[in-house]
Amino acid sequence: MPQIDDLPPLREVIxxxxxxxKKQLGQNFLLDLNLTARIARSAGDLAGCDVLExxxxxxxxxxxxxxxxxxxxxxVEKDARCLPALAEIAAACPxxxxxxxxxxxEVDVLAHLTPPVRIVSNLPYNVGTELLVRWLTPPLWPPFWQSLTLMFQKEVAxxxxxxxxxxxxxxxxxxAQWRTEARIVLTLPPEAFVPAPKVHSAVVHLTRLEAPRFPADGAVLARITAMxxxxxxxxxxxSLKALNPAIEEHLRAAGIDPTQRAEEIGLEQFCSLARSIAASG
Structure with a gap:
């Protein structure tokens, strides 16, 4: 039976x-197995874990x-062309x-996973941010995953x-920082990929917190930060005047000068503002 080390080089597989x-699928293949091993190691101890990729x-x-x-x-793969290559790996790891x-x-992955779960992916550029937001905003917290180790364009990271x-x-x-510890663990140049993108990439490791860093209603916090x-x-x-007629009072109650701008306000103050507004009904 073939072993994983017996599999052919990725360029040969391709x-x-x-x-x-395919550009329309946001695909940029990482072919250096030393780099893919580093990304896998940066996800922490995988023994005893299911991993979603x-x-x-x-x-x-x-x-x-x-x-x-x-x-x-x-x-989870959208491109059926990749299935034969992945089948070869499955045969080497029964x-x-x-x-x-x-x-x-669209796929419901929960029926296929057994805790503990880690998510590790070189995310397609065109859906990476949307997937991250979904994983960070489940109906209940803590979520089904323990950590996220994800590659993005460096600017997104x-x-x-x-x-x-x-x-x-x-x-x-x-x-991200409300509910996780987030840090960049690896940066990669364009030439690490085939085809080479126009930007650098970076791997971010996010470890979930068992409870949010500061108390706040998630929906209210999301609405405030969006506006x-x-x-x-x-x-x-x-920017927030349409949110509440007494917005200046709520800002001051949260320790925020109403003349400040969003980029000057830290997470704790935004959470305080969310609590003040939620309490006002």
């Missing part, structure tokens, strides 16, 4: 199965996850790789870990 990356493509990261000891990998053909935005006062700081930073950052150049008393 040639054999004619896997030309979105967009495995020819399976470079999939191999790394299995080699690093993942109990099972559930790979019972440890399940592949679902479908759109990760920097938005996830940004601090107040920076240009990258916004809704994505607040959403505030959609008009980030405006003072908060202007």
């Amino acid at each position: 040639r054999t199965h004619d896997l030309v990356a 979105v967009g495995p493509g020819p399976g470079g990261l999939t191999r790394g996850l299995l080699a690093e000891g993942a109990r099972r990998v559930l790979a 019972g440890r790789l399940e592949v679902l053909l479908g759109d990760a935005l 920097e938005r996830i870990v940004a601090k107040p006062g920076s240009k990258a700081y916004g809704r994505l930073a607040l959403l 505030a950052f959609n008009q980030r150049r405006k003072m908060l008393r202007s």
